[in-house]
Amino acid sequence: MKKILPILALLxxxxxxxxxxxxxxxDQLISQMTLDEKVxxxxxxxxxxxxxxxxxxxxxxxxxxxxxxxxxxxxxQRIAVEESRLGIPMVFARDVIHGYRTxxxxxxxxxxxxxxxxxxxxxxxxxxxxxxxxxxWTFSPxxxxxxxxxxxxIAEGYGEDTxxxxxxxxxxxxxxxxxDSIIRLAACVKHFVGYGASEGGRxxxxxxxxxxxxxxxxxxxxxxxxDAGALSLMCAFNDLNGVPMSxxxxxMKDILRDEWHYTGLLVSDYASSExxxxxxxxxxxxxxxxxxINAQMEMDMENRSYIPHLKELVNEGLVKEELxxxxxxxxxxxxxxxxxxxxxxxxxxxxxxxxxxxxxxxQRAAEESAVLLKNNGVLPLNAQPTVLVCGPLAHNQHDQNGxxxxxxxxxxxxxxxxxxxxxxxxxxxxxxEQLGKHWSREVNEQNTVQLTRLAKQAxxxxxxxxxxxxxxxxxxxxxxxDLPGDQSEQIRAIKATGKPVVLTVMAxxxxxxxxxxxxxxxxxxxxxxxxxxxxxxxxxxMGKVAPxxxxxVTFPQTVGQIPMYYxxxxxxxxxxxxxxxxxxxxxxxxxxxxADSYWLEYGxxxxxxxxxxxxxxxxEYGPVTLSDTILPFDSSPHCLIASCTxxxxxxxxxxxxxxxxxxxxxxxxxxxxxxxxxxxRITIPAGEARTVxxxxxxDDLAYWHLAEGVTLGADGAYTCSAEPGEFHVWIAPNAAxxxxxxxxxxD
Numbered sequence: 001m002k003k004i005l006p007i008l009a010l011l012x013x014x015x016x017x018x019x020x021x022x023x024x025x026x027d028q029l030i031s032q033m034t035l036d037e038k039v040x041x042x043x044x045x046x047x048x049x050x051x052x053x054x055x056x057x058x059x060x061x062x063x064x065x066x067x068x069x070x071x072x073x074x075x076x077q078r079i080a081v082e083e084s085r086l087g088i089p090m091v092f093a094r095d096v097i098h099g100y101r102t103x104x105x106x107x108x109x110x111x112x113x114x115x116x117x118x119x120x121x122x123x124x125x126x127x128x129x130x131x132x133x134x135x136x137w138t139f140s141p142x143x144x145x146x147x148x149x150x151x152x153x154i155a156e157g158y159g160e161d162t163x164x165x166x167x168x169x170x171x172x173x174x175x176x177x178x179x180d181s182i183i184r185l186a187a188c189v190k191h192f193v194g195y196g197a198s199e200g201g202r203x204x205x206x207x208x209x210x211x212x213x214x215x216x217x218x219x220x221x222x223x224x225x226x227d228a229g230a231l232s233l234m235c236a237f238n239d240l241n242g243v244p245m246s247x248x249x250x251x252m253k254d255i256l257r258d259e260w261h262y263t264g265l266l267v268s269d270y271a272s273s274e275x276x277x278x279x280x281x282x283x284x285x286x287x288x289x290x291x292x293i294n295a296q297m298e299m300d301m302e303n304r305s306y307i308p309h310l311k312e313l314v315n316e317g318l319v320k321e322e323l324x325x326x327x328x329x330x331x332x333x334x335x336x337x338x339x340x341x342x343x344x345x346x347x348x349x350x351x352x353x354x355x356x357x358x359x360x361x362x363q364r365a366a367e368e369s370a371v372l373l374k375n376n377g378v379l380p381l382n383a384q385p386t387v388l389v390c391g392p393l394a395h396n397q398h399d400q401n402g403x404x405x406x407x408x409x410x411x412x413x414x415x416x417x418x419x420x421x422x423x424x425x426x427x428x429x430x431x432x433e434q435l436g437k438h439w440s441r442e443v444n445e446q447n448t449v450q451l452t453r454l455a456k457q458a459x460x461x462x463x464x465x466x467x468x469x470x471x472x473x474x475x476x477x478x479x480x481x482d483l484p485g486d487q488s489e490q491i492r493a494i495k496a497t498g499k500p501v502v503l504t505v506m507a508x509x510x511x512x513x514x515x516x517x518x519x520x521x522x523x524x525x526x527x528x529x530x531x532x533x534x535x536x537x538x539x540x541x542m543g544k545v546a547p548x549x550x551x552x553v554t555f556p557q558t559v560g561q562i563p564m565y566y567x568x569x570x571x572x573x574x575x576x577x578x579x580x581x582x583x584x585x586x587x588x589x590x591x592x593x594x595a596d597s598y599w600l601e602y603g604x605x606x607x608x609x610x611x612x613x614x615x616x617x618x619x620e621y622g623p624v625t626l627s628d629t630i631l632p633f634d635s636s637p638h639c640l641i642a643s644c645t646x647x648x649x650x651x652x653x654x655x656x657x658x659x660x661x662x663x664x665x666x667x668x669x670x671x672x673x674x675x676x677x678x679x680x681r682i683t684i685p686a687g688e689a690r691t692v693x694x695x696x697x698x699d700d701l702a703y704w705h706l707a708e709g710v711t712l713g714a715d716g717a718y719t720c721s722a723e724p725g726e727f728h729v730w731i732a733p734n735a736a737x738x739x740x741x742x743x744x745x746x747d
Contacts, residue, residue: 073134089344093137097404100129101353109369109527111158111552123175127185134346143169143221150201152476155508159552166224191236247291298327366529366536371549380543388458392437402528403473419538472508548655566610566735567672611734617650624741644731
């Protein structure tokens, strides 16, 4: 025994020496903490004010606050570092969603750029501004897949497609956090998971998602963000398959922790644990606390449930203190990675907001996010036209920024009218101003009368319509998706003057505006574009910049088609020759209209498909060429190369956005009619051609299905793998066009 003890001591010494230094510091801190201090570290409270109660909570070891900025952060941080027993700094968080002071397009608009480098740059510049105010943790990106535009929070995510959302979310994480050893702004990926599938497009509502669809559609963007290094995740408000996400042990522990081995911080959404009482999943806050902690919900955001109940649950033996230690470990690890122990304070002197680099990036993002939906030749405008600029979003510095903009200055926002005033000042146009409306929901007949009078004096009318910012975002769900107020009536009245009308829509979601688009000569869908949207739209309309945005979400013709998304299943009776409502003979009780899957009023087609967008030239896509017609199942390190030559057949340089789609024709589970697997942005001069190439491996063809020989519901019941068989592959300008090539995945 005497000989064994020195050996054990030596092994312990070696283990300590080889352990990561940060983990050693965390071990040391946890060993000194009382249970009360651990629970305090696991609590986040909403700030925004300085009170004696908050100061005392900070002295007791409070872990985090949200919604503080600047001097208020330094005030509380000084108390945490200098007056709490262990001097552990707090981490301060805020909803910095698409810009801090300089506002970029809403995330749905950023997805329309199909430009990962630009999205990453926007996040990097956003972080640069936010950290100057002491904000070191942002509740972004939101990677919820959203296929119902009635849901207000579709504005906050990247649309309907899993692949696009995965790529955009990962790019945003890289931009916020940076590549250095010290993280600049911690990303918090939300909302884990399935929140975007809320029933009826109504926020916070129930979601029912089968395990296969959950793994195939809703989980991959979170995994991509984690692989990009995301320091934290936020749970969702919704109950998923009957279990509120705040207590969903299967997803938050079995999958997130045990299967994915995620060691980052998991935080509740605002009071989401308490919401479980209203869900009907538990009777009181103590029960909610027990369910949340057993699902390893590590930080309690503004529930005020952990402090009164967690210690009690440990003392009763219902929660192990080892679980508390693990939660605190993840919290402290994030603080160390943010460098807060060495540099806890922010400098509030001379902040560098709205600098040239940020404004240039914001303008470029607004330019690239705008999607040209229709153009009968009126755009770009000819030299020196007389232009009437009008509509509720023509000069609205607040609303063009969209949802989730707490810290912007409206006075720094440049509207379309302001931008066209500059063009007028330079003698490039002759400007007529009349706002016509001051807010999107207004109904004012006199505005319409005045607009029609002024329209007669113009060569072209530029109508800027859409939604106020308050109509999209959290808890901003709509049952009707038309233009609010009397905008449609104004557009028709203006068009009746015989003058060309260009409609620009600035909104937080897709709208069902087919009739409005039919009425006008050109339509640009710009989403809410941020600080520099005015100059961006002026550049696009005047032709200084050619449109390059593509739709990140399908546009339905009417609300009754929702949910509508491109990668649907084929059904057993796909649409062939639909007989529409007005084509059915009166009294034809026995008249056969077939047995296809479609709507009598609209057929089965959307207003515009996913990936759609025009520009000021035309592109011709050649046939898809494959490097081989057979892809071996074990294709590593080899892959199938799909290529296509794209020719600019117009008279000006522009950006093409080729998109790679595949279809698995036969699967053990039915497969979508198309799936996005890649995209590029490529500039092609007029009259020239470029060849684009995409790589495909067997891994790109894999999907989730029931594992062979495994009982449904058993551990490991589902597997992600490809199945041999025939595949189609497209390189196309959107999800509805192109001719596929064929190949076989072979064992």
